[in-house]
Amino acid sequence: MTIQSLTDLGLTAPPSRFGRTFQSMQRGLVGRCPRCGEGKCGNDNTQYPSDDAGPYFTILLVGHIVIAPLLCFSWIWTAPVGWVIGTTLPAIAILTLLLLPRVKGAIVGLLYALKLKGDPSAEALPPVV
Ligand SMILES: [Zn+2]
Numbered sequence: 037m038t039i040q041s042l043t044d045l046g047l048t049a050p051p052s053r054f055g056r057t058f059q060s061m062q063r064g065l066v067g068r069c070p071r072c073g074e075g076k077c078g079n080d081n082t083q084y085p086s087d088d089a090g091p092y093f094t095i096l097l098v099g100h101i102v103i104a105p106l107l108c109f110s111w112i113w114t115a116p117v118g119w120v121i122g123t124t125l126p127a128i129a130i131l132t133l134l135l136l137p138r139v140k141g142a143i144v145g146l147l148y149a150l151k152l153k154g155d156p157s158a159e160a161l162p163p164v165v
Pocket residue numbers: 069070071072073074077078079
């Protein structure tokens with residue numbers, strides 16, 4: 037038997053930084069902890085504030101996946117406005133609500149991999165009166 041790589045010895049190389057980042061984002065994307073891959077593990081993921089990145093990238097995705105291609109169909113320009121809004125708006129809302137937690141999870145995974153924590157001394161915004 038010839039040994040050609042470390043895997044032949046049962047050894048694997050540690051994942052690269054890109055691999056770890058991708059793995060953390062992938063875990064967050066499916067709703068798991070970016071650190072261990074478990075669903076609920078007690079890891080404080082609130083220390084990685086995604087802020088507006090989740091909604092921003094969700095809007096970017098929905099806009100490019102649904103809205104831009106939708107404008108290429110001729111019926112969208114000729115059908116009554118109420119009918120177009122009544123059919124497209126629920127689909128866009130459902131897609132947005134499905135994507136938002138996944139995109140936010142991926143952002144938290146990215147922040148975890150890059151070790152970008154929020155400022156613990158930052159005060160919360162005052163309540164809106
Ligand atoms: Zn964990």
